[in-house]
Amino acid sequence: MAVRAITETYDFPSRSRQELYGDDQLVHVLWKGNPLLCAAATFRAPRAMPFGEFLAGLIDPWAGSDPDYRPGAGRGWTLDGAAFDPSPEASLAELGVGHKSLLTFEA
Amino acid sequence: MQYELRQQVIEPRRKTFQYLIERNGDKPASRYEEGTIDVQPTENFHYRPLWDPAHELYDESYSALRLTDPYSFLDPRQYYYAPYVTTRAQLHDGFGRTLEYLEGRGLLARLPDGWRTLLAELVLPLRHYESGAQLISVNGARFAYGASVEQCLSYAAFDRIGLAQMLSRVGFALADGGDELLTAAKQQWLEATPLQGLRRIVEELLVEPDWAVGVIGLDLVDRLLYPLLYRHLDEAALTDGAGPYSLIAQHPASWYVDQRKWLDHLLATWVADPEHGARNADVLTGVVEAWLPKAEAAVTAYATAVEAAVGTDAAATVSTLAVRVRADFTALKGDS
């Protein structure tokens, strides 16, 4: 269904579109089954960033909000709903992690 | 048994809100200031209006008249809601007492015929003028930029409905409680020649896209109509044995004095603006050139009918008033 406006066109760009982040993008990460972290986190990361760096530099410090978290403990990863087995060396772009993709893990 | 609180002086952390501290330093602020300054949102609006995608929800470009800082204009009356309704409750209470007195003594029935005709056929129809004035003012209440300007316009809009109701109540009183004179007055407004200029200008101002042009255009009419009706005719009534007219006129007249205070100050603030002042003055000149001749023609036609009813020099009064309005606008620019 389309919006009903007084003018024929009512068209404004997304205020979160990827080009606003240059070579970077936003990535959402959800720790499933841990209610201590009430929601998924959003990170800004270069598309060329290797997954290992993303994990160690961004996810681990955040997941460490829970004192019981051990760095690298994540398993059972999914990417946008599909099972996902990332190689630490591959970049986010190579792994198919896109702008505002949702990664989930359990620990 | 006696208790006493150990004396303790609690120093406040701050004396007012941060937005006023930044403007004026940390000193106590008035309720008017706390309830007005910086209250309107200014940034990060989420969605463009479906009814006007070219603008933001609050947008300075809704008028050609701009202020560098919208709060360089503050209401000299310092009306926030409570003093506003309190003052107006007194105005309407006073009007109600006047009407009660006139009705109680049967004084309206003793009006000279010409004055009765004036009230019924020329003054009562102006309740529709007030109703149009309300729409023009409330448009400014939505589209003006900044809570100080729009607040004055909001109250002015409500005032106009109040004025329309005052006139309507005169209509009830003249008809002994019935509404037949009001029905007739509406026909006058719609059809009588002396009123058509006024109706036309109100309708044209209703479709004026710049809210401020609408408000100033209306004010140009007010500047001719109010002094004519409630000052010139007030004096004529007293010499002509139409005291009840004067008793009624005092109430809209006192409202008009109040209305001038904020509006004159707004005009002066526009012209004095450090950044937009010169441009604002040009815009105002354009508005006066476009609308004052129409206003003068409309009110003169009306005044001619007034003369026919009560025989004063109403039309000449209008041209004197128009000269003064022009001079006031010239002086306004000279002051800056």
Next chain:
Amino acid sequence: MAKKLSMKKRYSALTRDLDWTPSYVDPEKVFPYTSFEGIKIHDWAKWEDPFRLTVDSYYKYQAEKDKRLYAVLDGFAQSQGHLSLSDAKYLNSMKLFLQGVTPLEYAAHRHFAFLARHYNGPGPRFAALCQSIDELRHTQTEIHTLSTYNKYYGGMHSWPSQFDRVWYLSVPKSFFDDAMSAGPFEFLIAISFSFEYLLTNLLFVPFMSGASFNGDLPSMTFGFSAQSDESRHMTLGLEAIKFLLEQDEANVPIIQAWIDKWFWRGYRLVALIAQMIDYMLPRKVMSWQESFELYFEEQMLNGLFKDLEFYGIKPPRHVEHAIAEKEILSHQVYWGLYSFSFAAAFTTTVPDAEHQDWLRAQYPGTFDKHYQPLWDKAAKIQADGGRFFFQGLPQLCQVCQIPMLFTEPGDSTTICQREREYQGERYHFCSDGCQWIFDREPEKYVQAWLPVHQIFQGNCGGPSVPEVLAWYGIQDGDGGEYVGSADHVDWERWHAAAPVRS
């Protein structure tokens, strides 16, 4: 003998008879905004004026109400009344109120002025005009009521700019921006009907009753005083919906879709109220669940919607999800605020033992099972010298803009995630309700100014938390943990000086 007109006839002569149809200009141009939404009005004269209040009576009663209110405010300030609140942390609820609700009153003031100008019918125009200046009253009486507290406590000093900038305040702001940017009929259904009639009791009544119970006489007085205007506004909402439904059958599906949208939009907004009622009031009046059952389920679903059935209107879409959430909503939202209060202009804290007992008693089915363990863990972290915070920025719902902390319907342990791709970009939603709203008008919601995304774009003062907090105008001690905060320390100091016997 004077003829006396009935109140109805007199009122009509004083208000709607003032109107005329313009002939010197095109009437369509005088009212340009009332056709694009597809609502059909055949006869504006069918509008029934529910409150026949003339201008002189309006001034008289409003002046009387304000006289009473300001007398209370002055007396309270003179007697240092703030010292007799139940506790300084009570004021967290009023901080959120000033930051998040007062600006909505102001927005309503401005946009009812739009309706007061742009409806074709004089009846609804006059009702809107009254509401416009009533809402200005509410804005100002709230500011003036809370002004006293602002002098002695944190978090209230910068509310107007915070409404434009701070992450959690984009929830109320986007809600009202959504309504204001809609056409004049949708605005009326959104605010007058869905918000004022359907949901506002949930906001004001338990909350103001809570103010009374917690020694906040000024807020109780302004709240009840504002509500007396609100009852007129509710009437406008109900009259409006009946009028629109009766005008043309083709209006019914349009109105139904607006009810569906605005119920959910409003319900998500009052999630902030749910946590206030259950977690921010030191002395409790009633739980969120009780207020929801009383003010929404009993009065609206079993009362109002039975009435609207007559027109073919059904209860709002997704209402079953709201009902299913009533035992978990306040806990989830407060836990979220607890996690992020390092970036807020209010403080949060672990509920004390007595408070937890109350929560347990009110929510026997959910508190022990799901939320007690969280508070135990938070308390343990605190006992070890730390304080639990979510050390990152949360994923936000594209529509309601609340962090995506809500759970799947019927499964209170799985975070609900909904996703849509629109013009090559992914968008996420907290619920079926929010996703449905996006799907109707994606062109609108792609414009959302999502605080987290804006921080990452560098539009909020800088990349670090201190820079963002400075841009938010949050001062030292405004946010974070209540225990040890500036308000807590001051409160303890002021009350250490106990009354002494002479």
Next chain:
Amino acid sequence: MTASSVRTVGLDLQESSEDTRRVVEAIEQDNDDVVVTQIPGLVKIQAPGQLVIRRETVESLLGRPWETHEFQLAIVSYYGHIAEWDDDEIVIKWDH
């Protein structure tokens, strides 16, 4: 009609003033099966079907003239539909 199909309507009034207490009494006099509950700061009044506030009754209890507009100073909230608000009475009921 079963009992449960009669929907209630209701009013929340400020409990603070002496005048309001008389209004509550008037409502109790003029309506059957009224349930009055107190919550902090408030009086909650509910009745099956409809609620009427009559000027005459309020005036006799107050011992002075009372305009129905004055009800505004007492009302906090209501549910139902204000079917009538004129010089003599205020009626709250559901329409359908």
